[in-house]
Amino acid sequence: MTSDNTxxxxxxxxxAVLDSIYAAWADNDADAFAAPYAETATAVLPGAYLPGRKAIRDTMASLFAGELKGSSARHEVQDVRFAGADTAVVISKGAILLAGQTTPDPANRALETWVLARHGRDWRVQAFHNCPERAAVADGEA
Structure with missing residues (x-):
């Protein structure tokens, strides 16, 4: 599904904002990863709430130095929808490839929601949320 603005x-x-975030992940660069996030952005991950760009940057720096060292991530945009001239909501599928992996483990696949807002000429991530793909219910399945 895509919007009429594709x-x-x-x-x-x-x-391009999302592409830059995932490129920074491939480089394990926490500063570049967090740069497109607004100062007051939030990220909600399974078991974690990260309030602000600094918390997002610091968490990613720790992860890139630890369990995510040498990892990369993939994303596939499912939908981009504009909720006004300066606000976008993006739904994507993501997956983490740990160091040495060529295909992600099903446990490392996620469904993601991004909220971006225009700041001058730039788009900034305001909010990010993901949940495990395997836990999601699709099209009325229960």
């Missing part, structure tokens, strides 16, 4: 300048700009 291919628009704003759509491309929003997708």
């Amino acid at each position: 291919g628009s300048e704003d759509d491309r700009a929003v997708r």
